[in-house]
Amino acid sequence: MADPDCVFCKIIAGEIPSFKLYEDDRIFAMMDINPFNDGHCLIITKAHAENLLAADPNDLAAVLPAAQKICRAVEAALEPEGINLVQANGPAAGQTVYHYHTHIFPRRLNDGALLNWGHAPGDMARVEQVYNKIMAAM
Ligand code: AMP
Ligand code: ZN
Secondary structure, three states: OOOOOOHHHHHHOOOOOOOEEEEOOOEEEEEOOOOOOOOOEEEEEOOOOOOOOOOOHHHHHHHHHHHHHHHHHHHHHHOOOEEEEEOOOOHHHOOOOOOOEEEEEEEOOOOOOOOOOOOOOOOHHHHHHHHHHHHHHO
C-alpha cells in the first residue's frame, strides 16, 4: 500500500521526521515544512493514493472531521483572519507531492496568497455547455 519512493509514505512509516499534529486509523496530519503563513499544515491519508481522484472515499470521509479538529486548534492558537482548505490535483493545480493531502492554510488579510480569483460575470451558455458535459460523465 505504501509507495517506497513517496515522501509522505516515509513520514507515515516514521522514516522521515515530522511535526505530527494528529493521527487516526485513516489520517495523519502534520506541519508543512514550507509554510506560507504560520500554522500552514497538511492532512494526508495514511493509504498512498496519488490524489483526490485515486483516494478511497472512506479515507476522504475522514479528512474533513480531522480538518475541523485541526482548524479549531489553529484558530484558537493563532487567531488567523481566515483559513482556506486547499487541495491540489495535478500539475496545473500546483500539486508537487503525489500522495493525497489537503492543506490547512491560515490566512491573513492582504497576505498576497494567489488563491483568490475575482468574480467576473459568467457566460451562461458556456456554463450550461460545460455542465452538460460533466453531467454526461457523472
Ligand atoms: P502540493 O504542492 O499541494 O502538492 O503540496 C505539497 C506540500 O508538501 C508543500 O506545501 C510542501 O511544503 C509540503 N512538504 C513536502 N515535503 C514535506 C515534508 N517532508 N514534511 C512536511 N511537508 C512537506
Ligand atoms: Zn505515499
